Amino acid sequence: MTLRLYDTKAQALRDFVPLVEGRVGMYVCGPTVQSSPHIGHLRSALVYDQLRRWFAYRGYDVTFVRNVTDIDDKILDAAHRDAQAGDGARVEEWWALAYRIELEFTAGYASLGILPPTYEPRATASVQQMQQLIERLIERGHAYPAPDASGDVYFDTASWPAYGELTRQSPDKMEAAADADPRGKRDPRDFALWKGRKAGEPESAAWASPWGEGRPGWHIECSAMSARYLGEEFDIHGGGLDLRFPHHENELAQSTAAGSGFARYWVHNGLVNVGGQKMSKSLGNSVYAAELLSLASPLAVRYLLGQAHYRSILDYSPDSLVVAEAAVDRIRTFLTRVERRLAGTRFTGVGAPVVPEAFAEAMDDDLGVPQALAVLHDTVRAGNQALDDEELHEAAVAHGQVGAMVQVLGIDPRDPHWATADSGPAASALGVLVERLLDDRRSAREAKDWAAADRIRAELAEAGITIEDSQNHTHWSLT
Structure with a gap:
């Protein structure tokens, strides 16, 4: 089956045909x-990690670029607010604030096993490329410096008839662009490419340019960085649904107006609701990454955030973490159970690490993770039944398929990453206590004190711990 993706610009599913055979630029x-x-940032990053991993499984060489916007009005405003609210402590510079927050994002991504990008450019490192792109737009008649000598440069939306094609909007019905001071604009819908420095802004947040000291507008940053690292035409541009307008609409307009082919496919992930409500600062219901990761294991958080279809709204509630923990534990228990039973038999290593056809069909069909997870859990159930029936060949095949599926989805509980992330004092203490009880049960069985052995099993079961006896060892797991 040909891999298909929903292209937001075409508003249709399209067969994926790469610009260069065997390669994908994202x-x-x-x-x-x-x-x-917050949870929305993690969900978005995870969606594209899943897509990247599936491309890699399908044999593509993927170049994955995810930028960091480290100069912007919001960053300067946040640094200014922090300075105004300070208690006499040393004021944090805007660039220091940006770097500190960037490290928080990096830590959040890493905790969920999200692969690092091939390139992760910061906007402040590509200002020269942004200025070159702006000059090109001015030369082509699609941008203009403000006549008031403020140093601002705007994209001339009226000069580009295709403006609005990504979101299917008529320019006549668009609201005014609110990304810059309207001083010097020809049209309220024109958006900022370069922002002249204003009084009171830090000197460190301004760069020399042909139009005066200033800094880039938000939209020009991504156009310049994508071209720098992927070329002027590349395969996939992704991001959250909230970025379609104005950010991605403006990126598309300025890049194509400058003569670039730009993105061949536009992919957008859905947003996150909390308890049925849209997550927003005004409602006070934002769930931050640090909070979320304190409530459950990182593996369960990854499972939770990745289980819905990427284009759908993900509705989060704390109860959903409990369900996710149970799901990953079922997978973990199955894999370890098969590995214990097949150890030393002729069936060890029989199952090839290949995903089932139904799983591949689901993933090829617009990254159908919910359907793929259904195949995964069906295979776990079938594999457990095969073990119960002592059909070891079938169990070995299921083991190989499950292993391949969880690797593709990045939720393999055997990965050392999760062992490190999930371990802690509580887990160690539990292990010591359970092993001590199992030693007592073993002694009771050797003394043929079956009542005591059964009592210990019952106490463990009541505490949510299942034990499974083999010829030489007793294995325990959380139910």
């Missing part, structure tokens, strides 16, 4: 680092 809009990451 650009995803990363964070604007003005405040700590």
Whole structure:
């Protein structure tokens, strides 16, 4: 089956045909680092990690670029607010704030096993490329410096008839662009490419340019960085649904007006609701990454955030973490159970690490993770039944398929990453206590005190711990 993706611009499913055979170039809009990451940021990053991993499984060489917006009005405003609210402590510079928040994002991504990008450019490192792109737009008649000598440069939306094609909007019905001071604009819908420095802004947040000291507008940053690292035409541009307008609409307009082919496919992930409500600062219901990761294991958090279809709204509640923990534990228990039973038999290593056809069909069909997870859990159930029936060949085949599926999805509980992330004092203490009880049960069985042995099993079961006896060992797991 040909891999298909929903292209937001075409508003249709399209067969994926790469620009260069065997290669995929992906650009995803990363964070604007003005405040700590929340659940929506993690969900978006995870979606493109899943897509990247599936491309790699299908044999593509993937170049994955995710930028960091480290200069922006929001960052300067956040640094200014912090300075105004300070208690006499040393004021944090805007660039220091941006770097501190960037590290929080990096830590959040890493905790969920999200692969690092091939390139992760910061906007402040590509200002020269942004200025070159702006000059090109001015030369082509699609941008103009403000006549009031403020140093501002705007994209001339009226000069580009295709403006609005990504979101299917008529320019006549668009609201005024609110990304810059309207001083010097020809049209309220024109958006900022370069922002002249204003009084009171830090000197460190301004660069020399042909139009005067200033800094880039938000939209020009991604156009310049994607071209720098992927070329002027590339395969996939991704980001959250909230970025379609104005950010991605403006990126598309300025890049194509400058003569670039730009993105061949536009992919957008859905947003996150909390308890049935849209997550927002005004409602006070934002769930931050640090909070989320304190409530459950990182593996369960990854499972939770990745289980819905990427284009759908993900509705989060604390109860959903419990369900996710149970799901990953079923997978973990199955894999370890098979490995114990097959150890030393002729069936060890029989199952090839290949995903089932139904799983591949689901993933090829617009990254159908919910359907793929259904195949995964069906295979776990079938594999457990095969073990119960002592059909060891079938169990070995299921083991190989499950292993391949969880690797593709990045949720393999055997990965050392999760062992490190999930371990802690509580887990160690539990292990010591359970092993001591199992030693007592073993002694009771050797003394043929079956009542005591059964009592210990019952106490463990009541505490949510299942034990499974083999010829030489007793294995325990949380139910």
